Structure formats: C-alpha cells, structure tokens
Amino acid sequence: MRIALTGTPGCGKTTLAALLADRGHQVIHLADWARKHDAVAGHDAEDDADAIDVDTLAQVPLPPDCVVDGHLSHLLGVDVVWLIRCDPALLRPRLEARGYGPGKVQENWEAECMDLVLQEALDGGAPVVQRDGSRRSPEELLSSFEATSSGGSLKQDLEPVDWSHRLME
Numbered sequence: 001m002r003i004a005l006t007g008t009p010g011c012g013k014t015t016l017a018a019l020l021a022d023r024g025h026q027v028i029h030l031a032d033w034a035r036k037h038d039a040v041a042g043h044d045a046e047d048d049a050d051a052i053d054v055d056t057l058a059q060v061p062l063p064p065d066c067v068v069d070g071h072l073s074h075l076l077g078v079d080v081v082w083l084i085r086c087d088p089a090l091l092r093p094r095l096e097a098r099g100y101g102p103g104k105v106q107e108n109w110e111a112e113c114m115d116l117v118l119q120e121a122l123d124g125g126a127p128v129v130q131r132d133g134s135r136r137s138p139e140e141l142l143s144s145f146e147a148t149s150s151g152g153s154l155k156q157d158l159e160p161v162d163w164s165h166r167l168m169e
C-alpha cells in the first residue's frame with residue numbers, strides 16, 4: 001500500500017514517519033525523492049528549501065509499499081492519504097520554534113485554519129483519512145491511522161475538525 005503522509009508543515013509528519021520507519025516501513029521523504037528524480041524546480045532562498053516539481057514527480061512510479069512523508073505527498077499517485085491535523089493554536093509555536101519568519105508562520109497557520117491540505121487531498125481522488133494529531137501522542141496517532149486499514153479495505157474516514165474560529169481570535 002502506498003501511503004501519503006501529509007499535513008501542514010509542523011503537524012507531525014516526520015515524527016510519525018520515524019515511528020513507521022522503526023516498524024520496518026519504507027519511508028520516502030518527498031524532498032529526497034524529488035532530488036533523486038530530478039524534480040526540483042528551484043531553490044527558495046527565504047525558506048532554504050527546494051521547490052518541488054510535483055507534476056514531474058507524479059510521473060515517477062512509487063514502490064508498491066511505502067510511506068511518503070511530505071506536505072505535497074497527497075499530490076502523488078498513492079492508494080490512501082493519511083492527513084494529520086494540528087490545532088493552529090499549537091501549530092504556531094511549533095513553526096516559530098523552527099525559525100520560520102512571521103510571513104511563513106502566518107501562511108501555514110491560515111492554511112491549517114482553512115483546511116487547505118484537506119481540500120487538496122480530497123481533490124486527488126484517493127481515500128483520505130484525517131486525524132487530529134494535536135490531541136494524540138505520535139503512538140496514539142499511528143494506531144488510529146493503522147486501525148483504518150486493518151481489514152485491507154481503504155475507506156475515507158474524516159475525523160471532524162473545525163478551526164475556522166481561530167481566524168476570529
């Protein structure tokens with residue numbers, strides 16, 4: 001099964017990916033995958049991060065069993081999308097602690113308030129499993145995701161979250 005592990009930056013993807021790697025899953029970090037397959041469209045000096053050419057990368061077949069860690073991974077050809085959400089009130093200090101500038105913090109904070117990654121993931125067509133990572137430990141979060149694929153069937157399963165009120169605060 002090819003799993004996209006996605007969510008707004010800071011929501012906990014890489015933490016969960018490390019747990020999955022410990023359990024023997026093949027984890028692909030999207031930025032590494034893009035470099036390997038010549039799908040880097042440039043370098044963003046402000047972010048000190050590569051801009052990923054998703055259209056090119058989407059043409060590259062993924063291994064049949066893998067977890068792709070990255071906030072654009074839901075745009076690749078995957079079987080299921082695991083979407084981690086994070087209460088924006090918790091996300092902001094995480095992003096600030098990471099050294100993001102005010103503009104980048106605000107942009108990601110607003111994206112989380114407005115369900116941006118969820119909307120993109122739903123547009124992709126693969127079933128989406130959404131879980132609130134801000135009220136679970138990484139281990140609890142992993143169990144909750146894994147429980148949705150235990151019978152072999154992949155179904156959409158969106159835990160309700162609504163952080164639109166954070167925009168009014």
Ligand code: DAT
Binds near residue numbers: 013
């Ligand atoms: P991402 O890869 O989505 O950018 P991350 O895995 O680097 O996010 O996590 C960002 C920070 O949040 C990091 O300091 C670890 C912390 N964190 C991740 N998952 C968590 C959880 N479920 N509960 C509490 N803190 C968490």
